[in-house]
Amino acid sequence: MGSNSVEDYSWIDDVGGGSDGEFRWSLDGLGDLPPASGVSIESSYGDVSCLEQIGSRKRARNELCNGPKSKACREKMRRNRLNDRFVELSSVLDPGKPKSDKASILSDTARALVQLRSEAQQLRESNEKLEDTIKDLKAEKNELRDEKMRLKADKEKLEQQLKVRSLPPTGFLPHPAAFHAAAAFHAAAAFHA
Structure with missing residues (x-):
């Protein structure tokens, strides 16, 4: 020196x-x-x-610094990066709050993480309940669809039965010769009257 x-x-x-x-x-x-x-x-x-x-x-x-290979320079750069990350973390946690010490930043971060984890767990549970509800509703929808198809088939069957009953019976038509005899009888009665 x-x-x-x-x-x-x-x-x-x-x-x-x-x-x-x-x-x-x-x-x-x-x-x-x-x-x-x-x-x-x-x-x-x-x-x-x-x-x-x-x-x-x-x-x-x-x-x-005397060069990037100097231990002191590397340590200073590491500390600067850490300090920058602490500042970023502080601004993310509470943007309006002034910069505070590292211990309070870490404790605030830990508290925020615990809160976020509990919220995430609640959302997972809520999501599972909703998925169960969706499964139940889909099963009920399928049951209703089957019941609707069954009722529609019953309705068509009843309509066919109604049409069949409203038609005159085809098995009881008189023979045409008998029809003529009855007509002749009615015609003779009308003539004599």
Whole structure:
């Protein structure tokens, strides 16, 4: 490290040393020491616009990340994606509600899921009842159709019987010779009268 910067310790990600909290805590007290050999911290950085404030307690970080293969950069991208998903989840749950902490977002989500599951179960049960009702109604419809066909056949049978009874009986017609004799008798009676 060419500079005397206490804040520039991003190399620890590559080395894999202790936790950031331990290292930062041990170096916090060294930030007040004057730089060695008269080199100022600001001039050793070149472009300080993309680094965080030196007085900050957070680790100095290049906002562009050193490359997608850097563990810290991948972790930051993962956290950003998670935070974006939490914001989306919060807006889906309650669009008018301001952004809240992750714990309340998760508890609201769990409550909403439980409610949706119970509603889905009620809808399934209602659907099953309706399907049973449909089956019963179809069976009743088939029974009514059969009864209608039976009644229609009975009606046609009764109509045929009625037609047969309303016709004069064909088996009792007198013989034509007897008919002439009766007609002659009626004609003679009418003549004598």
